[in-house]
Amino acid sequence: MNSSAALAHLVVIPVFAGVNALDVTGPAEVFTLAGQLLPAGRPGYQVRVVAERPGPVATSSGVPLYAGESFRERPERPDTLLVPGRVDVGPDGPVPRVDEAVAAWLREVGPEVGRVASACAGAHLTAAAGLLDGHRAATHWATAERLAADHPEVEVEADPIFVRSGRMWSSAGMTASLDLALALVAEDHGNDLALEVARIMVMYLQRPGSQSQFSVPLSQQAGTREDVGELRRWIGEHPDADLSVPALASRLGLSERHFARVFQTETGTTPGAFVERTRLEAARRLLERSDHLLEEVSRRSGFGSVETLHRVFRDRLGTSPGEYRRRFPAAR
Secondary structure, eight states, X not given: OOSOTTTSEEEEEEOOTTBOHHHHHHHHHHHHHHXXXXXXXSOOEEEEEEESSSEEEOBTTSOOEEESEEGGGOXXXXXXXXXXXXXXXXXXXXXXXXXXXXXXXXXXXXXXXXXEEEOTTHHHHHHHXXXXXXXXXXXXGGGHHHHHHHOTTSEEESXXXXXXXXXXXXXXXXXXXXXXXHHHHHHHHOHHHHHHHHHHTTOOSOXXXXXXXXXXXXXXXXXXOHXXXXXXXXXXXXXXXXXXXXXXXXXXXXXXXXXXXXXXXXXXXXXXXXXXHHHHHHHHHHHHXXXXXXXXXHHHHTOOSHHHHHHHHHHHHSSOHHHHHHTOGGGO
């Protein structure tokens, strides 16, 4: 690191049995690399892993982490507190777990920390500690409904990759913790350093926080009707076709009203919303993987006009098509 530990930005990560290792090691690598890239004399980052007791801590993958200090031994006030999560996956799907010792420690130290960030299901821990009350928060899409039910005072956003709400930051599942760490580095030292870290780590160059966690096919329920499933695949392959309700109803030989009811029952969303999200995903792919002008991107993705493309990107992703493309130069 280019600066002494005493001047470094202190990142403290509490760990516990069953924690997701990537929530810990991914951001730690981002912060460490960022510090190494800073010019001489610029304070970097010091990452400390703490636990209820010092020593090895088993993770969900079985790969142990080592906590160098206990909660009580931590002498300095953290600049950033990064809270990882634990999700147990079984026959009933992903279930978030809250470690009570960590939650109790967060209640004690959380209010004094300038910046608190949770990775994946770590939001369940920060919420249990009362730190997310009155804030917006992201978490893994599969546990968002549980977070909202357990903590109605938290405004849960199931779709974004990461969310900032005042001093509270939170990210979606698994690899989104890397995007979160890059955003924190960008806040501390600017976008150029965050982009350089992303390049060296061979990551997408800072996905916008508002980008969806998952693609349209993954975000819709499976359904049982084969004809609707086939229609969904056809829509994905032909975003520039006539995808109005009358045209789609005609393809299935149904009345418009009956088609709309069947489609929503099967997919959990309306035909119009599904088409818009499909076209948005097509536009994103074109921006990421081609140099087409925005007029061509609009035409191929089915939006028809650059104005419509801009409106949907602004409403759904909180950014412009041009800014979105700027973040993906390595993918083309």
